[in-house]
Amino acid sequence: MLLIKNGLVVDPSQNICEKVDILIKNGRVTELAENIEAHSDMQVLDLAEKVVAPGFIDMHVHLREPGFEHKETILTGCKAALRGGFTGIACMPNTRPVADNEGVIELILARARKYGLADVYPIASITKGQEGKELSEFAILKECGAIAFSDDGHTVRNTGVMRRALDYAKMLDALLISHCEDEDLVGSGVMHEGLVSTQLGLAGIPSQAEEIIIDRDIRLAELTKSRIHIAHVSTKEGVEIIRAAKKRGVKVTAEVTPHHFSLTHEAVKGYNTNTKVNPPLRTQEDVNALIYGLQDGTIDCIATDHAPHAREEKEVEYDYAPFGISGLETAVPLAWQNLYLAGHLSLMQLVNALSTAPAKILGIDRGTLKVGKVADITVIDPELTQVVDTGKFASLGKNSPFNGWKLTGWPIMTIKEGKILMKMGDLIV
Amino acid sequence: MGIKSKDLISLADLSVEEMKEVFMNAKSMKDIISRDIKKVPTLRGKVVVNLFYENSTRTRSSFELAGKYMGADVINISASSSSVAKGENLRDTAKTLERMGADIVIMRHPVSGSHHILAQALQARVINAGDGTHEHPTQALLDIFTMMEHLGSVEGKKIAIIGDILHSRVARSNIIGLNALGAEVWVCGPPTLIPSQVEKLGVKVTWDMEKALEAADVVMMLRIQLERQSKGLFPSTREYAKLYGLNERKLKLAKDNALVMHPGPMNRGIEITAEVAEGLLSVIEEQVTNGVAIRMALLYAMGGGKGNVVD
Numbered sequence: 024m025l026l027i028k029n030g031l032v033v034d035p036s037q038n039i040c041e042k043v044d045i046l047i048k049n050g051r052v053t054e055l056a057e058n059i060e061a062h063s064d065m066q067v068l069d070l071a072e073k074v075v076a077p078g079f080i081d082m083h084v085h086l087r088e089p090g091f092e093h094k095e096t097i098l099t100g101c102k103a104a105l106r107g108g109f110t111g112i113a114c115m116p117n118t119r120p121v122a123d124n125e126g127v128i129e130l131i132l133a134r135a136r137k138y139g140l141a142d143v144y145p146i147a148s149i150t151k152g153q154e155g156k157e158l159s160e161f162a163i164l165k166e167c168g169a170i171a172f173s174d175d176g177h178t179v180r181n182t183g184v185m186r187r188a189l190d191y192a193k194m195l196d197a198l199l200i201s202h203c204e205d206e207d208l209v210g211s212g213v214m215h216e217g218l219v220s221t222q223l224g225l226a227g228i229p230s231q232a233e234e235i236i237i238d239r240d241i242r243l244a245e246l247t248k249s250r251i252h253i254a255h256v257s258t259k260e261g262v263e264i265i266r267a268a269k270k271r272g273v274k275v276t277a278e279v280t281p282h283h284f285s286l287t288h289e290a291v292k293g294y295n296t297n298t299k300v301n302p303p304l305r306t307q308e309d310v311n312a313l314i315y316g317l318q319d320g321t322i323d324c325i326a327t328d329h330a331p332h333a334r335e336e337k338e339v340e341y342d343y344a345p346f347g348i349s350g351l352e353t354a355v356p357l358a359w360q361n362l363y364l365a366g367h368l369s370l371m372q373l374v375n376a377l378s379t380a381p382a383k384i385l386g387i388d389r390g391t392l393k394v395g396k397v398a399d400i401t402v403i404d405p406e407l408t409q410v411v412d413t414g415k416f417a418s419l420g421k422n423s424p425f426n427g428w429k430l431t432g433w434p435i436m437t438i439k440e441g442k443i444l445m446k447m448g449d450l451i452v
Numbered sequence: 453m454g455i456k457s458k459d460l461i462s463l464a465d466l467s468v469e470e471m472k473e474v475f476m477n478a479k480s481m482k483d484i485i486s487r488d489i490k491k492v493p494t495l496r497g498k499v500v501v502n503l504f505y506e507n508s509t510r511t512r513s514s515f516e517l518a519g520k521y522m523g524a525d526v527i528n529i530s531a532s533s534s535s536v537a538k539g540e541n542l543r544d545t546a547k548t549l550e551r552m553g554a555d556i557v558i559m560r561h562p563v564s565g566s567h568h569i570l571a572q573a574l575q576a577r578v579i580n581a582g583d584g585t586h587e588h589p590t591q592a593l594l595d596i597f598t599m600m601e602h603l604g605s606v607e608g609k610k611i612a613i614i615g616d617i618l619h620s621r622v623a624r625s626n627i628i629g630l631n632a633l634g635a636e637v638w639v640c641g642p643p644t645l646i647p648s649q650v651e652k653l654g655v656k657v658t659w660d661m662e663k664a665l666e667a668a669d670v671v672m673m674l675r676i677q678l679e680r681q682s683k684g685l686f687p688s689t690r691e692y693a694k695l696y697g698l699n700e701r702k703l704k705l706a707k708d709n710a711l712v713m714h715p716g717p718m719n720r721g722i723e724i725t726a727e728v729a730e731g732l733l734s735v736i737e738e739q740v741t742n743g744v745a746i747r748m749a750l751l752y753a754m755g756g757g758k759g760n761v762v763d
Contacts, residue, residue, distance in 0.1 A: 221647040224564040224586030224624060229648075294565030339541060340563035342584070 024048050025441050026061055030070030030402065034077055035375035036391035045075065047398040050440035055394055068443075070402055073435070076374045077392050078110025078399030080381040081351065083175075083200075083254055083278060083326035086112075086143070089130060090119025095331040095419045097131060100351070101140035103329070103418035105445040107351040108434025110399035111142040111382075111389055112329075115175040116153065123148040123159045125167045132168050140444060140452065142399075144170035144385060149188050149199060155179045158188055161197055170385050173200035175254060178236050180206065185240065189249040198384065200252045203236035203261075204302065213342055215288040215303040223291060225341060228303050230258040237261045241268045241275055250274040252384060255328050257283045257302040259312035266321040276384050277316075278326040281357040282348050282424065284313045290424055296337045296344035297424040300330070314367045317376060324380040327354045331420020349420030353411055355403065357425065359432025377401075402436035409433060417450065455753045459571040459578040463589040463628040470753075471629065475597050477749035478742065484521060485744055495524035495755045501549050503559040504581070505531040505566075510716055510740065511581050511591070515558050518747035522755070524555075546570045556754060559583075577754050585619045591715055592625035594746040596633065598739050599670055602711055607634035612664040612706075614696060615674030615723055616645045618685075622674060622715045627653050640664035641674075641696060644685045661696055665705040672713040673698050673723050689722050699725045703733065711735050 025047040032043045032055070039055075046054035046065075061067045081104065087095040095103075097114075104112045114131065116122030122131070128145045135143035147169035151157045153176065161172060172192065178201070179185040185201075192199050209232045214220050216227025237253055241264060244251040256262060256277050268275050282300060287307050290298045298304060316322035330347025337344050358377065362368040368376070378401070382390025389399060408431040413421040437445035444451055455474075457465040466474070484490055500519040504512055512528065519526035529549075542561075546569070549557060554576050559567060564584030571578045582588040599606050611630055617623045617639045630637045637655040639646065640663070651657050658664050665671060676692060686692050703712065712724075712734045720726050729736060 216648045218649040218652045221650055221653065222624075224584055224621060226585075227648055294568045335541070338543060338569075340561065340566045340569065342563040 024065040026059060026065040026067045027075060027400070028059070028061070028067060028069050030073050030075035032075045032392065033370045033374045034392045035371050035379040036077065037393055040371050045392060045398075047441040050398055050442070052392050052394050052396055052398050055392060072406065074370065074403040074405060076401050076403065077378045077390050078437070078439070079108050079355065079377040079401045080111040080385070080387070080389060081109045081327050081329065081354070082113040082324065082381040082385055084112040084114050084329040084351065085117065085331065085347070086114040086131070087331060088118065088134070089127065093333050093419070097134045097143065098138055099417055099419050100329070101135065101138055101143065102450055103351040103416060104141040105437045105439070105450060106417045106448055107353070108355045108401040108403070108437055109141060109351060110401065110437060110439050111144065111387065113144040113146050113170055113385060115173060116146055116148040117176045121148050121153050122146070123151050123153070125163060128164060128167050128169050141439065144387065146171045146173050146175070146200065148172065149174045149179055150184065153177055155181055155184060158184075158191060161192060161195055165195055165197055170387070171198040171200050171252070173202065173254070175200065175202045178202055178204050178206060182239060182243070186243050186247060189243050189247040189251065193247060193249045198250055198252055198386070200254050201236070201240045202254050203233050203240060205232045205235045208232040208235070213299060214291050215305050217288060217306060219288045219291060223294070225291070230260060230305065230309070233258055233302050234260045234264060238264050241265070241273055244275060245271070245273050250276070253277040255280050255283065255302055255326070256313065256316070256322060257305050257309060259309045262312045262316040262321055266316070266319070269321060276323045277321065278324050279313050279317060279322045280326060280328045281350060281354045284310055285357050285361050286424060294341045295424060296339065296341055297348065297422045299341060299344050299346055300348050301346035314362065317362065317372070318367060323376070323384060325354065325358055325376045326381065327351055329418070331418050332422050333419070334421060337422045347422065348424060349413070349416065349418050349422045351418060352416050353423060353425045353430070355434045356430035356432050359403065359405070360430050364431060398438060398441040400438035401434055402438070403432055404435040405432050407431065407433045407435060415448065459567065460589055460750065460754065461567045461571060461578065461580045462587050463592050463625045465589070468632050471593065471596075471632070474593060474746065474749045474753060475600060477752060478597055478745040481745040481748035482741070484748070485741065490521050491523060492521065493523045494752055495519065495522040498524040498555045498755055499553050500524045500526045500556045500558065500751065501554040502526065502528040503545070503549065503557055504529065505559070505561040506582070508560055508581070510743070511560065514740070514743040515581060515747050518744050518751055521744070522748055522751050524751065524755070542566060542569050543573045546573055550574050550576050556751065579750065579754065582621050584621065586621055587625045588621040589625045590743070590747055590750060591622050592629045593750070594739060594743040595626055595672065595713060595715070596629050597746055598713065598735055598742050599711060602735065603669060606630060608636065609669040610636045610638065610667060611670040611672065612638045612640060612668040613672045613674065614640045614661060614664055614698070616676050616680060617641050617650065617674070618645045618647045619677065619680070620674050626672065627655055638664045638668070642686055645680070661702065662705055665702055668706040668710055670711045670713060671698060671703065671706055675715065675717065676719060676723050678719070693722045697723055697725065698728050700727055700731070703728055709733070713739060715739070
């Protein structure tokens, strides 16, 4: 039995934000009360001055295995998740082969289970081979464990195919996650189109390339009465479109990444390829709109779009580098500092965006510390200030633009089914 | 004096004073070029590497001759015939050259910002001979030097840069240099070839070539790459030439003694007619000579590895 004492428990699922103790038995929460008395058969954790939250869920991660194990593996990705304070991660299907068949889904699930670190929820592709042509076998894939469907990395270009995907998903109540990018409009763009792209002489990606598809897919969700989740919203107008759709009653949810609310296109100056990400880093006006979207609930959750790449792949000319940021191990302090400490979100809103909301979108029985539920817990030290050191990342992807940043509010403990698997950045396995 | 910045990647790396010093020295370098024996020992024992990842006749030979006139040992490496073709990355190639003793590495590269990789990896000084659609600082220096030789100063002068501004590294560097020296810079081209928010760089923007030409002191035509047409940026070279080609009739809108410039190589009959290119107002051939002089002056100012950086 594990007794967590004196922590500030923040659980949006029960509307709790107070100092209560948590008793855990057989991996589940058995009691939640003020001042639970310790017994000799209990391991007692005194978490005074710490924030205790239901385990964080990252619904947008690239684990790269199978196929790109030089970038990341299921094992290193799970370790990175635990170091970052995440007990559950949903992984995107752009592996090799693509996760469009039972074999890949089962491989991911089996390996993740064998390691017994973070929960891994594989996302299958919407179309076979992510080619945007024929639908994947939604029913069979869902049955074998696919948590959602996405062609992430690409938009389903053909509007007719996307419409059929949304229609077909409805009978399974399956979630479709849309990566919104008009690839013809993006062309050879590598960063946000604006003054900075002009100064740097880099090809630009206009905000409209994202907004056009957000709008299209929301209208298709409206047409089909299906649900849709918009991945990594990055623009002001994108937030507006989602806000208006929610008002009309469209079943749309959305996520934002830590890099999109922490950085602007100014970060690209100096041509650091770790700032090359898709969608690109936008303007301060967009950042403000994204934060406002989190405040008013237009944007439901925070997801990292953890996209690890090997060093040699990123240490090249800007145009040649792949898109992506390794995000699992910096997400929590970035959110803590830039959203909570900056006064934009309450503690409850922050934990909701990192845990309760993504669990609800994915339809998993997590994101809560209610009695009887699995005891997945993330502990944050609000006082801890330290410098990001990518050399210490568990992820194989060291491609972070935040290396060297001093951040406050780090996850210091990750508890999975009542077992402490990470403490002060060290994995206990 | 010398140049404070280790590398010359953007023209913004030079202060106005440094630019002016380069211009002053370039005058003396021009004398050397006109001599019978075009060689001074200033850079004897120094190694200059021309690393070219893109084809170039003008810039490469200009740097090569500049280095040789100054007495340096110059070698040329082109991407097609080197280890690059075997897949070596840029940093490794640069490191290799440095270990062989390069003091100055001059690079042209098709990707914007590539020089930052070199600048960070090398002790040797790096000079940008054109990076993607970013900058071409030595071209701007020779352009401005040419203008100053004729106009005295560029301050308050109307400089019209006409053509494919979007993809032009020449335009970007000229905008920086000319703004720093107080010129009034206009850029002109079809909207498809004007970069986003370019007006925020402190230039006037027009799609109307006549407006750009009106009372201009300098008309700088840019090369239009013909493959832009197939990418849908303009419908045909015929229409491009009609709207943005410089001919004698349009040139009359500029000041009587306006200068006509072009960084070369020219598409005669498209962005500029042969009559204008060879006309009385054209300084296009002078630009070439001045290019060598400017590069000599730069190599002189930067000619000794990091040890020569003035603190």
